[in-house]
Amino acid sequence: MVSEILSLRNKIDIIDKNIINLLSKRLNLVSKVGLIKSKYGIPIHVPKREKSIIKSRFLIADKLKISKKLIKDLMSRIMYESYLKEYSHGFKKVNCNIKCIIIISDNNYTGILFKKMLQLSKYNVYLFKPKEINKINIIKYKIDMIIISISNESLKKIMLFILKLSKNCILVNLNVISYKYLKLILYIHKGPVLLLQPKFNSQTYNLTKKKIYYCNGRNFKYYKWFLKQMKIWGLNIICIKNLNFNNDEIFINFLKIFINFLYGLNKIKKKNKSNNPLLFNNFNLKDTILFFKNNPNFYIDNIIFNKKNIILFIESYCNKFKKFIYSIKNNQKIFLKKFNKINKLFL
Structure with missing residues (x-):
């Protein structure tokens, strides 16, 4: 045998x-x-x-x-x-007229990721933190495009620098897409403006099939090459025309911020790092670790620039949560009926 x-x-x-x-x-x-x-x-x-x-x-x-x-x-x-x-072979350079791209990034990985992708596409790219703004003067080339991946707090620190940019310089903002934020960026910079909101983990390597939303700010023809470049990278690019498009998504993002923050507070109270394997199965600790590695001002921006929507949704969902808890406690038949109804949507 x-x-x-x-x-x-x-x-x-x-x-x-x-x-x-x-x-x-x-x-x-x-x-x-x-x-x-x-x-x-x-x-x-x-x-x-x-x-x-x-x-x-x-x-x-x-x-x-x-x-x-x-x-x-x-x-x-x-x-x-x-x-x-x-x-590993890199990508075709879509716009050979772009000689110099500046990325100003807070303590986050998105700016680093875009630097890597642009370098793979054979562009000259320089990465700075907001506090290093004075070092940009050493660059010999004329700045053709500037990408900012910073919080609103850091934006205030580089406001004067942006105001001095050429009207031909493309300004790409990697943060939250909202009417309030778009209005602010258009006021600061009078040249081409593009708003981007990545929907992927900032520490990812492979951008293939990852989503990124974009909103046309001003002078689309000047930066449409960049959208084409991102498509070559494999990104799924989605245009946002109505800035109220993502009410549900705004609330989900808020819940992620809320849950991760509360989980962190709970860990502080317990003053321990649990190695319970069940916890790892039920809660994505990797996402929580990444959450606290990012600049907290980004999360503040997400809430502030969508304040009205979030408050409305919180009130709406609080009522739904109350009904949910009530049905679990007092009338499980209602819960089961609604559960089965929702389940049919995903079949």
Whole structure:
């Protein structure tokens, strides 16, 4: 019996070796695809191609009676590694007339991430903190674009610098998208203005399929090349025309801030770092750690610039929470009925 198992295991080992060799060959082919994409400015992520791959692999899996979930998980991981392989070749530079890009970033990773992506696209990029604003004078080139990833508090410190910018200089703001914030930026800078709001973890490496919202501020034709550049990186770019678009999302962001902050306060009170494995399963500690590594003024901005919406939503949701708790305590049938009704939406 033992010899039979060993014989089968040896065969499995050979198959595993073949799988790894095939993966290596696939990644080599992907690398060649990446070179072509880099040369001609083809986006890293092509949704139709990805859907086609998954669909065709499912058909093969059905014939072989293999779990679709296994194939989906396997192909997702393979494609993720493939995108990383394509990243290694860099990206086509969309606008060769841009000689100098300045990024002013608080203590956060978004500015660093954009610096890396722009450098992979062969742009001259310089990164400064708000307190280093005087060092910008040493740059020999004319500033064609400035990206600010800072809080409203830091914005006040560099206000004079922005006011002195050329009217041809593109100002890109990486913060919260709101009417109040847009009005402020347009008042400070009279040239082209673009507002961006990333919807991805700032410590991510692979931007493929990650979402980023943008709002046209002024002179779209001057910065449309940058939107194209981000699309080449694989970002899913979503235009926001109505600045009241994201009321639900604003509230969800507020809840994330609220929950992470309360969790931190709770940890201070307990004065311990729990290693309870159940806690790790039920609460994403990695997100909480990242939350406290960012500049807290960003969270203040998120609340202040959407103050009215958040207050309205808090009142609305507080009433819903009260009804929810009441139904759990006093009338579980109502809870179950509503639960099943909501569940149908996700089927």
